[in-house]
Amino acid sequence: MRAVDVERGEAVFVPLTRSVRHLIDATIRTEVDDETVFAARALIERATELLAAQMIPGSFGVHPTTEGGTVAWGNVAIGIRNPVAPPLVIHQDADGSVHTDVDLGAACEGPPGHVHGGLCALILDHMLGATAHQPGNPAFTGTLTVRYVQPTRLGRVHAEARVDRHEGIKTFAVGHIADADGTITVEAHGVFIRPKKTSAGGG
Amino acid sequence: MRAVDVERGEAVFVPLTRSVRHLIDATIRTEVDDETVFAARALIERATELLAAQMIPGSFGVHPTTEGGTVAWGNVAIGIRNPVAPPLVIHQDADGSVHTDVDLGAACEGPPGHVHGGLCALILDHMLGATAHQPGNPAFTGTLTVRYVQPTRLGRVHAEARVDRHEGIKTFAVGHIADADGTITVEAHGVFIRPKKTSAGGG
Structure with a gap:
């Protein structure tokens, strides 16, 4: 390559x-x-x-x-x-949380004038994964749950995600999408699995 | 228009x-x-x-x-x-279940050589919605839960969904994505809300 x-x-x-x-x-x-x-x-x-x-x-x-x-x-x-x-251009804060602002146009449409719910799920899947992953310590998505609070208008949207807690090999992440007015339109939580490291891996 | x-x-x-x-x-x-x-x-x-x-x-x-x-x-x-x-070209069976077969190429990539998990969520969101909706009796997605069983290779995939049950204004739908070998790679279930009809609406 x-x-x-x-x-x-x-x-x-x-x-x-x-x-x-x-x-x-x-x-x-x-x-x-x-x-x-x-x-x-x-x-x-x-x-x-x-x-x-x-x-x-x-x-x-x-x-x-x-x-x-x-x-x-x-x-x-x-x-x-x-x-x-x-x-998505993802910004990572010092605490590991992530956020992005992105313009979603005609190509993202589901209901007329609104973002497809599945595209909101795609964005949240990626954002939650981005905060759950750590360099050299990858996490794989186990489940993603998306709750549709209200329709998301096409245009500029904000998305953010953060790790809520760790339990053993599981990392729990949460996030949401908000519209240009700051109203939360879609919420998500996800469970990420962090494979156990082998002792040969150095810790 | x-x-x-x-x-x-x-x-x-x-x-x-x-x-x-x-x-x-x-x-x-x-x-x-x-x-x-x-x-x-x-x-x-x-x-x-x-x-x-x-x-x-x-x-x-x-x-x-x-x-x-x-x-x-x-x-x-x-x-x-x-x-x-x-x-997606969605086929609807007599019982209301839906299925599709679609080729997912380089533009759908997440992990190298594999379909992005968020794109699987998009497809399942749409498929579950397609089976939950009925002509003249629309349903809105409340929540969608996606479970990643294993990575989905790029290429031909099969997706299907059906209504599991109705409870009052809620419709519960289930579905999955399978790879070219027929192995289920992603499962989903969703709750759809059917707004109550007004009596003026004729029933």
Whole structure:
């Protein structure tokens, strides 16, 4: 697997991915005539041909970086190269809690004018996982419970999550989504399983 | 709101949306040089300009059709005009249970080579909702609980859901996702609330 250059990746692929997100929005909302749709489609297919000339097999996965880290640029929640991802930009506080603010547009729709409940679940799944995971001490999602308090309007939303408590190999995390007015619309709690370390692992 | 012609929509927009899905996949996986990425991006931006010349304000919502029905073509789970949607094609059996088979590719990735747990939650949220809702008698998701049994490999997956029981205004639905081998990887149960009908509503 080829190590990726983060600086080049951000300079080249972030603008590409942003352009594809704009195209996704226009694809959903366009009202132009058939001939114009066909012309746009021809351009899209030519662009795909150019990009597909050389591709990573399968999926992006996790790539090492030239700086010694790793990136998951294809991730459907946070991937900066995945046009489907909002993408979530997750901020971690000193206490391990996480938060994000993200704009959810036409591509996130469920009920008219509102965010799909399942997309709220996706965001909360990722946020709760992000706070439950610790470097070198991964946690796997056991269960996620999502409670829909009221519909979430499309637009800017805030999501946050924190660890509530640990019990043996289990970590309990909680979180919520709030709309632009600060009203909580969706709540979640999750149970994460932290595999026991072997003594050979150094503690 | 303009009534949409379903036949025209399927003939014109399904191919466009399919082309954008291919572009999304190539955007994630491409390894071409910077100049080729820039050339592809220029084509994508030209396509977006063409499509954006006339657009539905906001989001697609639910449109009436010329045949007297309605369509939610922008829906992030089932929308045939939403390139983010897999899209789920949901089959309903005589007993009201629902099932779907869908290919989940690089754009659905969470853990390397596997479907994001949150995307499994999105699919199950929609499937459980689809079986809980009844024409003329809508149900709203109260809570959704998702249990991750094992990782779900990218590729073809099967999802199904059915109503387990009704208790007053509550409908309890259950469902699961299985991989290509038929192994259940994610289970879900949900509680849906059916608002009481007013007597003025005719029963």
